[in-house]
Amino acid sequence: MLAVVVLFIVSNDFIIDGLNVFSLTRVDGFIMLIFFAVFLLYIFSSIKRNKKIWKDKKIEIKQRNNIVIALMIIGGIAGLFLGGKWVVDGAIYIANQFGLSEFLISATIIAVGTSLPELVVSVRAAMKKDIDLAVGNIIGSNIFNILWILGITSVIAPVAIPSFVNIDILVLLFATLLLFLFMFVGDKHKLGKKEGIIFLLLYVTYIVFLVMRG
Numbered sequence: 001m002l003a004v005v006v007l008f009i010v011s012n013d014f015i016i017d018g019l020n021v022f023s024l025t026r027v028d029g030f031i032m033l034i035f036f037a038v039f040l041l042y043i044f045s046s047i048k049r050n051k052k053i054w055k056d057k058k059i060e061i062k063q064r065n066n067i068v069i070a071l072m073i074i075g076g077i078a079g080l081f082l083g084g085k086w087v088v089d090g091a092i093y094i095a096n097q098f099g100l101s102e103f104l105i106s107a108t109i110i111a112v113g114t115s116l117p118e119l120v121v122s123v124r125a126a127m128k129k130d131i132d133l134a135v136g137n138i139i140g141s142n143i144f145n146i147l148w149i150l151g152i153t154s155v156i157a158p159v160a161i162p163s164f165v166n167i168d169i170l171v172l173l174f175a176t177l178l179l180f181l182f183m184f185v186g187d188k189h190k191l192g193k194k195e196g197i198i199f200l201l202l203y204v205t206y207i208v209f210l211v212m213r214g
Contacts, residue, residue: 001173001176001177001180002035003035003039003142003143003146003147004146004169004172004173004176005173006031006032006035006146006147007032007146007150007169008166008169008170008173010024010028010031010032011023011024011028011161011165011166011169012166013025013028022160022161022162022163022165023158023159023160023161024150024153024154024158024159024161025154025158026154026155026158028154029150029151029152029153029154029155029156030151030155031151032146032147032148032150032151032154033147033148033151033152033155035147036143036144036147036148036151039143039147080117080120083116083117084113084114084116084117087112087113087116088109088110088113088114091105091109091110091112091113092105092109092110095109100214101214103162103165104210104211104213104214107168107210108207108210108211118137118138118141121133121134121137122134122135122137122138125137142176164213171206175199175202178198178199178202182195
């Protein structure tokens with residue numbers, strides 16, 4: 001939630017300095033990177049605090065040859081890269097044939113294409129009952145994309161932000177708040193099928209909104 005709020009503030013410079021400018025400047029980028037550094041410090045301190053818990057927890061690890069492990073990792077990364085690239089390239093070509101806007105393409109087709117690896121990892125992790133991996137993958141990815149990716153990009157070169165994107169940022173904030181709310185409704189700290197269906201319906205509604213907006 002903090003990452004989304006920071007993104008909303010730094011992308012709306014008029015809130016702070018009164019300028020009618022919608023962009024991520026280099027200063028904004030450094031601010032986001034500072035928040036990302038704080039997030040990393042929090043993660044590492046959390047690991048240290050819970051070190052004993054993980055030592056006491058029994059985890060079944062399937063033994064494999066180091067060469068096999070290395071090949072699996074390399075093959076997995078290559079598969080994720082090529083799969084994501086093919087999906088995105090194909091989708092962009094098809095979308096361009098219909099004359100769709102770049103933002104619509106990036107917010108839908110490219111977003112889905114680049115999220116496929118996360119979907120695969122999270123589903124596999126959930127099936128194997130590795131819940132921390134499934135949840136951490138998604139939450140961490142969102143924080144990483146907002147604070148690190150946008151931070152580094154705007155430090156290298158300022159990024160112009162269309163004013164209408166504020167609606168999309170607010171949608172992201174609403175989704176994050178809804179996730180937070182679901183943690184304390186019904187079975188605490190558990191997302192069931194009902195919550196999953198609600199999220200999917202909201203996403204479909206958002207996609208329809210994007211298409212109607214053009």
